[in-house]
Amino acid sequence: MPVSNGERLLQTENSLKLIPHVLVAALAVAAGSALAQAYPNRPVTLVVPFAAGGPTDVVARTVGQAMSRSLGQSVVIENKLGAGGTIAAGYVAKAAPDGYTILIHHNGMATAPALYRKLSFNPLTDFEYVSQVVDVPMTMLGRKDLPPNTLQELIPYVKANADKLNLAHAGLGAVSHLCGMVFRQAIGAELQTVPYQGTAPAMNALLGGQVDLLCDQTTQTIPHIKAGSVKFYGVTTSGRIKALPQSPTLEEQGLKGFQVVVWHGIYAPKGTPAAALEKINAAVRFALKDPVVQQRMAELGAEIVPDAKLTPEGLRTWLQAETDRYGPMIRSAGAFAD
């Protein structure tokens, strides 16, 4: 059908009118994907709840450095100290949910709700869950000149001198505190405890002879054990570990059921966009596949968790299970931090 000039003009006008809508829609799509692609366009802060140089810090710095290669931005470590790790977790729970502030934390996320009655955050509802990271054994240590050389000698020595001995830890709810409590209970003796803001300063106090005992993670203790600068009484896992194959566990030396393993998770504030969470998760996976990270973790006794735990669900369900496990134990012991 022939088209008149008038109609042609009308068609052209209509298609011209369409252009702005098409343009706007196209621009919006482009802007949306640009926003998603733009994350991260500045450094990401990984908050560590304990002192620089300590076990959690070592894991954070090793993994964070490799994550930065996947993210294309540096991962900056911020040590936010205090209250067994709860200051840092509360800080991240309230941080802007934009993917630029994330948290690494351990079992303390599961013990805090039972230990702290006035907790400013809820570990099970105030976060997005990124991934688990590594599992780390602990080791029971004494100062170098503590008389007992073995666990068999240590137990009666602690019982006889409980009022004179002290055990250092990284604050109520830190795993060094938890391990110390389990040890006290296992041997049936009271011990004074001395809190520090991480086990890096606690280890310095042990090396300096200001404290007598410390239960701490292999990520910090292996070099000191190998150098012979501390007394070493055993590992806290159910079996011997590859990094210290000659060293007996506390359990095989008679402390039946003694088992403390430190697990780590990475969290983001609730409401962090899914696109950012996916990139952070991909960066954690990338980091844990890095041969340099793998070698460093193996030397320090840390075990990279299986793939099923490298997921938001893997962390969330684990946190729930651990909260259900520790909560009743802590409540029945009547232990409160505040």
Ligand code: ASP
């Ligand atoms: N995570 C350690 C603890 O809970 C402390 C530290 O990393 O400094 O004892």
